[in-house]
Amino acid sequence: MTSFAEKVYRLLTNVPPGYVTTYKELGRALNCRGYRLIGQILSKNPYAPLVPCHRVVKSDGSLGGFKGSYDSKDTQEKVKLLTSEGIIIKNGKVVNFSKVFYKFQI
DNA sequence: AGAGCACTGATCC
DNA sequence: GGATCAGTGCTCT
16 A cells, blocks of 8 residues: 555654654645644554654644544543653653654655 | 644734 | 534545
């Protein structure tokens, strides 16, 4: 499958552990303005644990959603995961966001 | 062929 | 400052 989705997954696997990126950055890296579709694609995530979709957050530092839910235990688990990777999250937002933000080379 | 979607920026109070 | 509106592009049914 050589679709747009695969490119997203590929970029995601390029993100090293302990770093995060944003839907916007992904969209920009792929030259795509439909930021929503990035999340939609990730929600499908046929590549499951291969693609660290929990490392993708919103542009303002909040985590956005996870597993199709906005406010559930899944989101809390995402926080826990990121925290264990060295990312500080407080009140549902990344504290050291600018420090762990992985910028794609365009 | 059509609707959905884990977002974002701009606009409106 | 916070809330709302509109735009956006690919995937799935």
